[in-house]
Structures are given as structure tokens and as C-alpha cells.
Amino acid sequence: MAAASVSTVSTGPTLGFDDYSLYSGLTESELIELAIERSLAESNAQGSDAQAGASKHPAAQMRQNRAIRRAPPPQQQHVPPPANPPREDTPVKIENIEAHFVTGSGKRMVRYRRYDGSLQVAPEPIEEADPLLRAIWDGDVGTVRVLAKHNSKSLTASYRDGWIALHEAAYYGQLDCLKVLLRAQPGMLNKRSQKDQTPLFLAVSKNHVACVEHMLELGAEPDIASRDRETPLFKACERENAANVALLLNGGAHVNKTCTQGWTPLHEAVCRNNVEICEMLLKAGAKIGIANIYGITPLFVAAQSGRVDALRFLIKNGADVNSQANDGATALYEASKNGHEEIVELLLSQNADANKATKSGLLPLHIAAQRGNEGIVSMLIPKTSRARIRRSGISPLHLAAERNKDEVLELLIEAGFDVNAMLSYDHSKMYEDRRSTALYFAVINNNIDAATMLLEAGANPNLDTFSPLLVAVRQGCIRTVTLLVEHGANINAYIPTHPTSFPATVMFCMKYLPLLKYLMDNGCDALSCFQCVYGSNPHPPIKTTRNRDERFESDRPPSTPVQFCEMISTEHISRWAGPIIDVLLDYVGNVQLCARLIEHLDSYKDWAVIKEKAEPPRPLMQLCRMKICSIIGAGRPRRLERLPLPERLIKYLKHEERCRDNDF
Structure with missing residues (x-):
């Protein structure tokens, strides 16, 4: 390729095989240099000089051109400057000057805006x-x-x-x-x-x-x-x-x-x-106590900006450590907010009141927990009234959990703060999901460590309007779901504002079949998924509408809750209808599939075996399994392991028969 490029640049005679063999030892950069030199030499040569240059060997020509380059260049002809050259010291007009200043070397400068x-x-x-x-x-x-x-x-x-x-x-x-x-x-x-x-x-x-x-x-x-x-x-x-x-x-x-x-x-x-x-x-x-238009005194400024020496001076000269700004904030609140531990310690030593709240109801302990400063939180805990915290309508636990401040959360739990404290109505309504507990904040942040600390300290997972378990299921986090279920979360949680005929936990995990199976193993109500109010009769049509979450509208009466067959018919879930129904059938006895479920199973030939699986009567072993599981009740997997039964039978009761030995 390099040799070909040389032949295209050169205007001399065509190179033969011998010429190409001479170039084989040259690098690509040398080939390019040779091509350029030959092109320049041949374009400038005239008469017999041009013929002599053309007859020379290419390598010799290359050496000659290099020698020519090393020779001093001929003197160039002087070109006169333009008649009216621009002056370098011509003043440039600068507008919108904002400031003048002098540099360290004494040079005067201006700052202007373009x-x-x-x-x-x-x-x-x-x-x-x-x-x-x-x-x-x-x-x-x-x-x-x-x-x-x-x-x-x-x-x-x-x-x-x-x-x-x-x-x-x-x-x-x-x-x-x-x-x-x-x-x-x-x-x-x-x-x-x-x-x-x-x-x-x-x-x-x-x-x-x-x-x-x-x-x-x-x-x-x-x-x-x-x-x-x-x-x-x-x-x-x-x-x-x-x-x-x-x-x-x-x-x-x-x-x-x-x-x-x-x-x-x-x-x-x-x-x-x-x-x-x-x-x-x-x-x-x-x-010393004069305030600006926001009610901020010099002492407030010292605390806010961490000026310890100035704060000591002001306190020594009689400044009020408990003065409040227009928004109700105190110097202690501002120091806690900005993480000035030395300032907080000084103010508390001068009897600053830790129970003065801002107009929003927050105490210094609240803001310190929100900012995650362990040192300040530990200083404020013994100075803060628990009754005053309850009246505020929000616990420091909420703020620490919301901001993922795990160290502060652990410190507050060890200090005995109520892990089941609920947000007041005014605070709860600020959130669209009306969350109430610190556990909800930890779960929605997918903070497993914080959720573990709260649950082990006795947090109730069933206090919120929208169950934390539903949040975890929707996120598809099996670790959080397992944690909540093991600590007593209601596996059959519903959404009060969106009634369904089946548990909302099933609705949120239809795409996560292992998670669906885990919920069923732990007592989730699978039977309700097959109790359709329409049965084998024609179902009302469904009109799907797309937005952030897939929702649907139906011609069913407003008082009728959403049916399982309606939910599974949405566009992004219907492709999973067969596997979902297959999993649910393992946890029910004799059921009758409604017209819409049959329609789904008939839409794909490989799902015919699932349809046959639902036809009554169900196997006796399946009916026995369902009866035993219903007697055992909640916490089924842990209780099954404590029963004096053969291991193969335990596996069957836990729906692990596909993994059992071949001689079962």
C-alpha cells in the first residue's frame, strides 16, 4: 500500500519491480518523505537537469534531496508592509466595566461583562x-x-x-x-x-x-x-x-x-x-443583639459560620444564646445544621435550649440527624425532650432513615427512640404515598442495613397505608422482601385506594416468578386469583393507557375490584400469563379458569399443558399438600422444617418436588 501511494504522487516514469524491491526496506514515514521529495524535485526540474534527476536511482535521489534541504535557503525577497499597519497600542473600547483593580505587580486591570x-x-x-x-x-x-x-x-x-x-x-x-x-x-x-x-x-x-x-x-x-x-x-x-x-x-x-x-x-x-x-x-x-431584616443577630452569624472566638466574645458580653430568627431557628439549630461541633458544645455549656423549635416544628436534634452528624446528635440526645419530639410530629429516626444516615440511625435506636413512631398527618401528606414510619423510608431507599436495624429493634412492618412489603416487591429486591416476611409483614397486603380481588403483592411481582413463588411458599393467597366474578361469561373489554406506570380502564362497575384476569391482560404482562398461571396452580386445589384466562392459555400452543393442569380433578397428593399447608398457616417454610417428617415429604410440601430424588 505504501509503494502504491508513492507511485500516485510521483509524476516520473513508472516504477518497475526492482524499484519496489528497493523500497521494501524503508519505513512508512520514509516512503512518504521520498514521495514528497520526488514530487517537489520533478516539478521544479527543467531541461537536462530534469532528465538527469529522472534517470537517477530513487535512493540516490532521496539522499540528494536531503542534502538540498540541509543547504541554507536562498534569501527571500523583501515584501513591504501595508501602507497603514494597525497600531498595537490602539486603545480598545471596553464597555460595562464593573470593577477596577491593581495586580500584585502594579498593573491596572478592569473586570467587565460581555x-x-x-x-x-x-x-x-x-x-x-x-x-x-x-x-x-x-x-x-x-x-x-x-x-x-x-x-x-x-x-x-x-x-x-x-x-x-x-x-x-x-x-x-x-x-x-x-x-x-x-x-x-x-x-x-x-x-x-x-x-x-x-x-x-x-x-x-x-x-x-x-x-x-x-x-x-x-x-x-x-x-x-x-x-x-x-x-x-x-x-x-x-x-x-x-x-x-x-x-x-x-x-x-x-x-x-x-x-x-x-x-x-x-x-x-x-x-x-x-x-x-x-x-x-x-x-x-x-x-450586641441587633438583628437584620431576617431576625439574625451577630451571635446567630457566629454560630452559623462556625466562628468560635467571636461567639465566645459575644457570649462573654451578654449575647442571648436562645435568640430566634424570624423562622424560629436558634443559634444552636444553625450550628447543628452546619455541623459545627465545637459551637454546639459551647452553646450547650452556656445553657442553650435544645427544645426551641423552628416554625416548621423541627428541633436541633432533627436537623442534626438529617445531616448525619453523629457527634452533634450524641450531644443533643440527652438535652432533648422526648415529649417535645412527639409534639413535633416527626421523629429524628424518620430524617435519618430518609437520608440514609445509618450511623445516626443506629445511635438513635440505641438511645431508645421509638422505631414505630408515626409521622403526623401534616408531615405524612407531604408524600404522595402517605408514608408514616422510618421503616418505610429505609425500604423505599432500598437500604437493607437500615431496614434490618429497625426490624430487629421491633419495627412493625404493617403500619403504613402502603405496605413496605409492596414497595420491596415492586423493586424486586428479594433480600428486603425476605427480611420483611421473616419479621411478620402481611404477605397478603392490599392497597386501600386501589382495591383488587387478589393480594397486591401478586400484582407487583408478576414479572419476577422466583419472587412470586417465594410469596406463595409463605402463604400468599393464590386461590383469590382464580375467583373471577365473571367466570366463564364474557368479560368487559379493557382499554389500556400508557404513562409512568401501566394502568388500565375497564367497563366493569366502579364497585367491582380489579380482577386478576384483568391485571394479567395488560400489554406488558400478558406475555407472561402462562408461566404465572402455572406457578399459581401449584398452590391451589380444584379451580375453574375464567374465560379470559383460558383465552390467554389458548393463545400459545406450548401453554396447552398448563390448561390441562388446571382441569379437575387435581391429584390427591396436591390436595393433601394444600390441606397440610393451610393447617400450618403463616410462616410455612420455617414450621415445615420443624415437623418430624421425611426430608422428601418436606420438599414436596415446600413445592420442591422437581428437585427430589428419582426414587420418590
Whole structure:
């Protein structure tokens, strides 16, 4: 294939057998290289040079071309540049600028938003028309002094976001330039930008202490808030600059002035866990219990964000550990919610009430169990009233089981919480299936470990409206089904809201024949599947409708429950009708198949033997087996094993005769 590719590229004479034999020792990359070289050489050769090149041996030609490549290339002809080349320093217009900042290397950058909403960062555009800004950025005090003296209008000219030269000097911390500008225009000291930012606010936001001090000495107003309702004092707390905080407080800043959503400087200092600033604010008159619009106090902020040092400081200075937010949550609740064990321990040591509920009725123990924090749960258990939990209408067991927090579930069970606690009506109606028990949550999550713990602790599997056994059967989980049956689950469970003439357990396991057989072995009512109200008479037609679960509609009277023959006639189950009927016939005596079941068995010739199996009379051994099993009752397999009967007879009673010895 490689040789063929060479011949197609080359325009020289056709290669003979000898030429191909020479190429046999070359790699594929060398063949491709040779083809390219020959093509280039032959296209550029002229006259006798071309003939000489064509007569050369291919391998020699290849070596010659390599030598040509190693030779220095001829000097290329100079191409003149375009008449008007674009300048690299041409300023690019950037719109929608949101912020200006300086990198660690001193480079000025801007953050802006593109038309598609994405944020971008780029060097700050050069203001070519105004040398004053360039002088301020460079700290060129002499130039600023000259421009301020001879062009006073430039001092009040508005630039980006409504900034004037004084804003620029304050933002970049150019103290000497700032002094020159204020001497020239002292009335601009409290000038606001388009975002209501004063020079003082900008200097505080960039931690320029000297600029802040100078402007305050000149009488700068310390309480002018930006458009976001942030004061310079709030910004200083956010930046954790204690020096600026002290300057602003000494300059008369209002310590309790609120910003967006009622947040105060103390809230911000506590959020930053800065005890030094918190102490300065309190000495200046900050209210320790002031709340924002959501009822959140500084102590609540400390507990919510895990700020231990700030929390100790607030408690030491008289903060109420049991204050509640607008939704009823306490600091203890928030600490439990966010997993701050040290905070929970501190609050409990200061007599925080573990029985204060939110407006939704949840206690700190509830939220700790839901989040799965064992340490916090173990601390809250002895502090929480069981009566208060019962009044809440939901147990921590429910929340732990719902979120698969097995370690917490085990801890609560060992602490003696009621494994059969039921959800209140208000909580239960939040679920479409009206679940009530912690066991139901474990089963629907297919959490076998949690279900085992609850059942071994005494959980009743028959308390929910929709039986957990039906959930397990529907999921096809034989381990969960076995677990529930062994602990007394009703094998003949029905659905109250969807009445059927046969157990709903049969309805959910028609596609799982081993599971169906297991249910029948343990006493499921197979006889009801053959007690059709229509018998050998014509059945009403069935109209199937598809959605998430297959349902059907029939012309039968509304009071008549769904019949087994109707359920087995649905589109996705009818193909299994024969095997299903075959399994059920092993657990009944003499029965009469209704017209629809016969119709199903007649639809497939291999099912004729099943139809014959149902014809009376049934074998005596089958009738005896059914009689013995009916006497034994529930728990049939375990009871059969305790009977003093031969092993082969036990196998027959357990419907394992197909596995018995041949001499039976």
C-alpha cells in the first residue's frame, strides 16, 4: 500500500519491480518523505537537469534531496508592509466595566461583562485625552500640581462611573496627589460617583490608611453609604482593617448604621471572626443583639459560620444564646445544621435550649440527624425532650432513615427512640404515598442495613397505608422482601385506594416468578386469583393507557375490584400469563379458569399443558399438600422444617418436588 501511494504522487516514469524491491526496506514515514521529495524535485526540474534527476536511482535521489534541504535557503525577497499597519497600542473600547483593580505587580486591570453575560478581565484602557489621570496613576505630584493650577476644570471632570480625579487618587492610594487635589478643590471631599462612592469609601475599600486619615482630618463625612448601602465603616470591617475602623470610629462614624438587609458592621466583623474589631465596635456603642431584616443577630452569624472566638466574645458580653430568627431557628439549630461541633458544645455549656423549635416544628436534634452528624446528635440526645419530639410530629429516626444516615440511625435506636413512631398527618401528606414510619423510608431507599436495624429493634412492618412489603416487591429486591416476611409483614397486603380481588403483592411481582413463588411458599393467597366474578361469561373489554406506570380502564362497575384476569391482560404482562398461571396452580386445589384466562392459555400452543393442569380433578397428593399447608398457616417454610417428617415429604410440601430424588 505504501509503494502504491508513492507511485500516485510521483509524476516520473513508472516504477518497475526492482524499484519496489528497493523500497521494501524503508519505513512508512520514509516512503512518504521520498514521495514528497520526488514530487517537489520533478516539478521544479527543467531541461537536462530534469532528465538527469529522472534517470537517477530513487535512493540516490532521496539522499540528494536531503542534502538540498540541509543547504541554507536562498534569501527571500523583501515584501513591504501595508501602507497603514494597525497600531498595537490602539486603545480598545471596553464597555460595562464593573470593577477596577491593581495586580500584585502594579498593573491596572478592569473586570467587565460581555454582551453574553460572561465576566472578563483586561488591562485598563488608556485615557489618552487626559494626562491628569496618567499623572495620578504614576504618582507624578509635580504634574498634578501644574495641571491643578493651570486647568482647574480637569479636577472636576467626570471619568469612568462618574469618578473625578480625587476618586482616582483615593482609590490608588496616591496621598501626595490627594493632598494637592484637595487643596485645589476642597469642596470635592465628599463627591459621590455614579455608584454613590465617596473618595473616603474608595480609600477604605483599598486599605489606604494614610488617605483615610487625611480625609477624615479634613472633615470627610464617614457615614455616606454607597448605592449598595455599604458605609466606609462596614467596608473597613469587611477588609478587616482595624486601623481604618479606629480612624472611622474616632471620626464620628455611626457604629449601628445598617446596610443591605439590615447587616451592621458588627455582623460583618463577627462573620470574619475578628475579635479585635468586634471589641472596638462594642466600645463604640455597637448593639450586641441587633438583628437584620431576617431576625439574625451577630451571635446567630457566629454560630452559623462556625466562628468560635467571636461567639465566645459575644457570649462573654451578654449575647442571648436562645435568640430566634424570624423562622424560629436558634443559634444552636444553625450550628447543628452546619455541623459545627465545637459551637454546639459551647452553646450547650452556656445553657442553650435544645427544645426551641423552628416554625416548621423541627428541633436541633432533627436537623442534626438529617445531616448525619453523629457527634452533634450524641450531644443533643440527652438535652432533648422526648415529649417535645412527639409534639413535633416527626421523629429524628424518620430524617435519618430518609437520608440514609445509618450511623445516626443506629445511635438513635440505641438511645431508645421509638422505631414505630408515626409521622403526623401534616408531615405524612407531604408524600404522595402517605408514608408514616422510618421503616418505610429505609425500604423505599432500598437500604437493607437500615431496614434490618429497625426490624430487629421491633419495627412493625404493617403500619403504613402502603405496605413496605409492596414497595420491596415492586423493586424486586428479594433480600428486603425476605427480611420483611421473616419479621411478620402481611404477605397478603392490599392497597386501600386501589382495591383488587387478589393480594397486591401478586400484582407487583408478576414479572419476577422466583419472587412470586417465594410469596406463595409463605402463604400468599393464590386461590383469590382464580375467583373471577365473571367466570366463564364474557368479560368487559379493557382499554389500556400508557404513562409512568401501566394502568388500565375497564367497563366493569366502579364497585367491582380489579380482577386478576384483568391485571394479567395488560400489554406488558400478558406475555407472561402462562408461566404465572402455572406457578399459581401449584398452590391451589380444584379451580375453574375464567374465560379470559383460558383465552390467554389458548393463545400459545406450548401453554396447552398448563390448561390441562388446571382441569379437575387435581391429584390427591396436591390436595393433601394444600390441606397440610393451610393447617400450618403463616410462616410455612420455617414450621415445615420443624415437623418430624421425611426430608422428601418436606420438599414436596415446600413445592420442591422437581428437585427430589428419582426414587420418590
